Amino acid sequence: MKHDRQPLSVNATDANQRFSRLLAESEQGRDVVITKRGRPVARLVSIGSDASTAAPLGVPAGSDVPDYDKRMALIETCRRMNATGLNQGTSGNASIRVDDGLLITPSGLDYDKTSPVDIVKIDWEGKVLRGHRPPSSEWHFHCRVMAAKPKAGALLHTHSIHATTLACLSRGIPPFHYMVAVAGGRDIRCAPYATFGTEKLADAVLAALEGRLACLMENHGMIVLGRDIEDAFKRAIEIETLANQYLKALAVGMPKLLTVGEMDVVLEKFKNYSAWADPKK
Numbered sequence: 001m002k003h004d005r006q007p008l009s010v011n012a013t014d015a016n017q018r019f020s021r022l023l024a025e026s027e028q029g030r031d032v033v034i035t036k037r038g039r040p041v042a043r044l045v046s047i048g049s050d051a052s053t054a055a056p057l058g059v060p061a062g063s064d065v066p067d068y069d070k071r072m073a074l075i076e077t078c079r080r081m082n083a084t085g086l087n088q089g090t091s092g093n094a095s096i097r098v099d100d101g102l103l104i105t106p107s108g109l110d111y112d113k114t115s116p117v118d119i120v121k122i123d124w125e126g127k128v129l130r131g132h133r134p135p136s137s138e139w140h141f142h143c144r145v146m147a148a149k150p151k152a153g154a155l156l157h158t159h160s161i162h163a164t165t166l167a168c169l170s171r172g173i174p175p176f177h178y179m180v181a182v183a184g185g186r187d188i189r190c191a192p193y194a195t196f197g198t199e200k201l202a203d204a205v206l207a208a209l210e211g212r213l214a215c216l217m218e219n220h221g222m223i224v225l226g227r228d229i230e231d232a233f234k235r236a237i238e239i240e241t242l243a244n245q246y247l248k249a250l251a252v253g254m255p256k257l258l259t260v261g262e263m264d265v266v267l268e269k270f271k272n273y274s275a276w277a278d279p280k281k
């Protein structure tokens with residue numbers, strides 16, 4: 001059967017011309033309301049205007065949100081934590097310091113589904129300054145630790161398998177290997193257990209982090225600080241590796257521990273890696 005293409009009707013041509021005219025008005029920043037038989041049915045808002053929630057064309061959604069790069073770094077690091085096995089599911093969380101508070105991962109949201117606008121900005125008391133989601137339930141220790149460690153730019157918390165296994169045995173990591181110094185001291189402590197998301201846990205963690213850049217948390221996981229989020233991520237990988245090695249050594253026997261003097265030599269050589277941190281805090 002032959003189908004002849006119908007010529008564009010006069011009405012359709014008129015509609016196209018009318019739409020082009022409205023579009024041009026919208027592009028000039030005017031508020032354009034589209035009507036049908038005199039009744040408003042739609043509104044054209046110029047992209048980039050204050051009223052528009054859409055990102056400019058060719059720009060990722062949410063890129064106009066303040067601290068966009070830090071928000072993206074937070075999301076990408078959390079995804080890397082899962083990809084490298086440092087974290088599983090949504091159990092871990094992370095924060096980055098900004099001018100007047102912290103950017104923190106939202107509570108219970110899959111990192112693959114998290115966008116920059118989902119990241120929550122909180123003040124030092126955990127009050128939400130910007131964001132439409134609740135902050136991570138662990139905001140207490142993020143706020144307490146980051147306020148007490150003013151030179152730290154980021155904090156990561158994970159339930160990584162080996163560090164958590166040690167923490168479930170109420171063990172920290174003694175100087176069985178010189179790389180323990182990566183946490184800033186002669187050992188990596190394990191904070192006593194307290195319920196997740198409580199001030200009591202924040203108190204315990206803060207004590208375990210005295211003069212340190214990382215600690216384990218009894219029956220829970222680990223916390224790592226960094227100059228920035230990349231630094232924190234690298235340190236978290238090192239500590240998870242140490243926990244793995246220590247567990248393997250314990251499975252065979254009692255590993256030889258380095259002396260205070262030997263660890264002090266290493267700490268001196270490691271100064272460059274942790275020179276940004278105040279060793280007394």
Ligand SMILES: [Zn+2]
Nearest residue numbers: 091196220221
């Ligand atoms: Zn946790």
